[in-house]
Amino acid sequence: MTSPRSCEEVVDECERLNAAEPFIEHTPSEDGKGGWIIASSLRPDWQRFSKSDRLDRPVCRGERFAVRDDVEVKVATHWNAPFTGGHAATLPGGTIVVAADDQVPGFPGFACVPEDYEGLEAVLVPEADREVETYSGYSLSFTLEDIGSKLFPLDADEGYEEAAP
Numbered sequence: 369m370t371s372p373r374s375c376e377e378v379v380d381e382c383e384r385l386n387a388a389e390p391f392i393e394h395t396p397s398e399d400g401k402g403g404w405i406i407a408s409s410l411r412p413d414w415q416r417f418s419k420s421d422r423l424d425r426p427v428c429r430g431e432r433f434a435v436r437d438d439v440e441v442k443v444a445t446h447w448n449a450p451f452t453g454g455h456a457a458t459l460p461g462g463t464i465v466v467a468a469d470d471q472v473p474g475f476p477g478f479a480c481v482p483e484d485y486e487g488l489e490a491v492l493v494p495e496a497d498r499e500v501e502t503y504s505g506y507s508l509s510f511t512l513e514d515i516g517s518k519l520f521p522l523d524a525d526e527g528y529e530e531a532a533p
Contacts, residue, residue, distance in 0.1 A: 372403020382406055390417035391476050391511065414476055420512035426471035427478045433519035437461040442509040443492050444479070448502045457492045459508065464522065468507055479507040
């Protein structure tokens with residue numbers, strides 16, 4: 369069992385996290401057991417911190433993006449159970465990903481899946497997860513800030529230049 373964290377420890381961690389994640393606000397919160405935890409939520413003014421030119425044009429289901437170089441991504445694992453999991457993985461350069469759904473208006477994130485979903489599953493999801501009976505798939509989590517740095521739009525009908533991986 370770990371010992372409760374002090375307020376000072378949690379405040380220091382919140383400051384570090386807030387500097388690293390501009391869209392998420394991390395605040396100290398008493399845990400009711402004599403210690404402190406970190407409460408995290410989307411900043412209501414997250415747009416103020418964004419450098420994206422896509423704030424007024426959310427990502428739409430089916431939009432395609434190329435990943436030119438190997439990039440670190442957040443992989444969400446989906447389950448036939450009341451929870452999800454996740455981890456970091458390296459998405460290989462040259463991969464094409466597709467927006468899985470319309471981006472929720474007012475939120476910076478959106479989910480994609482690789483066009484070669486089955487071929488990349490073994491690369492992106494640990495075997496220990498894939499073999500569990502309740503495992504039901506995966507998706508990749510991105511933010512608007514990733515467009516132009518990790519993701520390069522491929523949809524010419526949206527006014528983009530064709531971006532070869």
